Amino acid sequence: MTLVAGVDSSTQSCKVVIRDARTGTLVRQGRAAHPEGTEVDPEAWWEALREALTRAGGLDGVEAMSVGAQQHGMVCLDDSGDVVRKALLWNDTRSAGAAADLVRELGGPERWAEAVGSVPVASFTVTKLRWLAEHEPDSARRTAKVCLPHDWLTWRLGGEFVTDRGDASGTGYWSPAAGEYRTDLLRAAFGALPELPEVLGPRDGAGEVKAFGDGTVRLAPGTGDNMAAALGVGALPGDVVVSIGTSGTAFAVAGSPSADPSGAVAGFADATGRFLPLVATLNAARVLDATARLLGVGLDELDRLALAAPAGAGGLVYVPYLEGERTPNLPSATGSLHGLTLGTSTPAHLARAAVEGLLCHLADAFDALGLDPARVLLIGGGARSEAVRRIAPAVFGRPVVVPEPGEYVADGAARQAAWLLGGDEPPAWEAGGSERYEADPAPGIRDRYAEVRGLR
Numbered sequence: 508m509t510l511v512a513g514v515d516s517s518t519q520s521c522k523v524v525i526r527d528a529r530t531g532t533l534v535r536q537g538r539a540a541h542p543e544g545t546e547v548d549p550e551a552w553w554e555a556l557r558e559a560l561t562r563a564g565g566l567d568g569v570e571a572m573s574v575g576a577q578q579h580g581m582v583c584l585d586d587s588g589d590v591v592r593k594a595l596l597w598n599d600t601r602s603a604g605a606a607a608d609l610v611r612e613l614g615g616p617e618r619w620a621e622a623v624g625s626v627p628v629a630s631f632t633v634t635k636l637r638w639l640a641e642h643e644p645d646s647a648r649r650t651a652k653v654c655l656p657h658d659w660l661t662w663r664l665g666g667e668f669v670t671d672r673g674d675a676s677g678t679g680y681w682s683p684a685a686g687e688y689r690t691d692l693l694r695a696a697f698g699a700l701p702e703l704p705e706v707l708g709p710r711d712g713a714g715e716v717k718a719f720g721d722g723t724v725r726l727a728p729g730t731g732d733n734m735a736a737a738l739g740v741g742a743l744p745g746d747v748v749v750s751i752g753t754s755g756t757a758f759a760v761a762g763s764p765s766a767d768p769s770g771a772v773a774g775f776a777d778a779t780g781r782f783l784p785l786v787a788t789l790n791a792a793r794v795l796d797a798t799a800r801l802l803g804v805g806l807d808e809l810d811r812l813a814l815a816a817p818a819g820a821g822g823l824v825y826v827p828y829l830e831g832e833r834t835p836n837l838p839s840a841t842g843s844l845h846g847l848t849l850g851t852s853t854p855a856h857l858a859r860a861a862v863e864g865l866l867c868h869l870a871d872a873f874d875a876l877g878l879d880p881a882r883v884l885l886i887g888g889g890a891r892s893e894a895v896r897r898i899a900p901a902v903f904g905r906p907v908v909v910p911e912p913g914e915y916v917a918d919g920a921a922r923q924a925a926w927l928l929g930g931d932e933p934p935a936w937e938a939g940g941s942e943r944y945e946a947d948p949a950p951g952i953r954d955r956y957a958e959v960r961g962l963r
């Protein structure tokens with residue numbers, strides 16, 4: 508049996524799956540935690556990858572490997588290849604002012620959407636580089652190369668300084684439509700032009716794994732985690748995928764590039780040569796974690812409580828901007844609770860309001876895509892919640908399909924690795940099972956949420 512390895516180096520943890528390259532059957536897997544915080548020493552990702560891989564039984568029998576990882580993170584290297592400072596992650600909002608400055612300097616959001624398909628907010632790498640140039644000029648001066656989390660891990664594994672279209676499209680200095688770097692925008696933002704990784708095509712080789720001395724394991728280009736998830740879940744044109752991880756994302760595979768001057772939809776590229784319009788939120792699964800912590804219960808009990816309360820939580824509305832927010836672009840926002848009464852002051856009402864608030868927030872992201880898909884697929888850690896699955900169709904006003912719980916980012920990376928071994932298209936792995944959830948639409952829940960957060 509020929510095996511492939513897929514990695515998901517996401518915000519909270521690193522996951523490794525080892526699959527049969529021909530059928531996609533899961534053979535073994537492992538995971539390890541990442542540190543907390545919005546700035547992280549990349550070495551911690553490396554240690555987590557080693558640990559997750561060890562737990563997955565190592566690379567025995569593996570012929571190709573690929574790394575999917577959280578998008579946008581700024582990794583700066585000096586001319587010896589050492590990390591200059593901790594990486595600033597996609598959910599670090601300190602560069603919100605820099606983002607506003609860059610939008611103004613280029614002549615407005617339309618100009619950015621035309622140039623790179625997206626209007627930069629604090630998540631985008633280009634804004635982090637501007638922040639660095641302004642606030643840490645010594646670090647900026649020492650920066651000889653800039654790359655993203657998956658690029659850095661691929662480089663540590665095999666020594667080649669490369670990236671892919673999907674992850675490059677989240678930098679703010681690579682154009683998905685033109686397929687080339689906009690070094691003019693990077694230079695204008697950063698005041699210098701550091702070396703950038705070569706952008707590989709979807710099934711170009713990225714060298715071989717040298718780090719573990721395991722022999723000839725070929726490396727695929729890897730990609731950003733959302734692009735990998737699209738590949739892993741087998742998203743087709745006509746599907747919208749809603750991912751409830753640390754971030755919330757709603758995205759679709761598209762045949763042509765997009766450019767939304769409102770900034771809500773990021774016009775990313777995907778991992779197959781197509782495109783991936785995507786709306787991202789800073790707040791998603793951790794809204795459930797935070798509510799469970801507040802109530803002093805586990806996630807299963809949070810589900811039970813949420814499902815025990817009435818739909819609409821008796822008018823209690825939870826606006827989940829716990830980490831600030833990106834869509835809408837409110838980097839300094841905080842969360843809020845509205846409609847507290849004696850009647851709604853119960854754990855069940857709070858649990859229900861948190862689930863509904865999270866889903867209303869994701870439904871806003873879904874709406875911003877402006878699509879009427881044949882299927883809405885719910886994935887990510889938060890989609891393991893029974894309350895989320897059962898309440899989602901009421902809030903979204905349409906059925907949702909929940910693929911069986913799995914590591915779809917790591918699976919997508921594994922599928923990319925299998926593609927490297929042969930074939931004009933990604934291998935046609937058999938899809939796992941899925942469950943369809945239906946409910947009567949409950950538009951009142953979204954109306955009340957929209958009223959409270961003041962955008963309707």
Ligand SMILES: Nc1ncnc2c1ncn2[C@@H]1O[C@H](COP(=O)(O)OP(=O)(O)O)[C@@H](O)[C@H]1O
Pocket residue numbers: 517518519520751752753754792793795796806807887888889890891892893
């Ligand atoms: N049964 C569950 N109910 C609710 N949330 C869950 C459940 N299982 C996992 N999660 C949450 O999912 C999140 C991790 O999801 P994941 O997609 O792996 O995130 P990331 O890829 O951003 O690291 C965590 O915040 C975790 O608490």
Ligand SMILES: O=C(CO)[C@@H](O)[C@H](O)COP(=O)(O)O
Pocket residue numbers: 517518519576577578579597630677731732733752753754755756773787
């Ligand atoms: O910033 C984005 C997308 O633009 C996020 O989706 C990150 O890619 C982090 O993903 P998760 O760790 O939540 O999967």
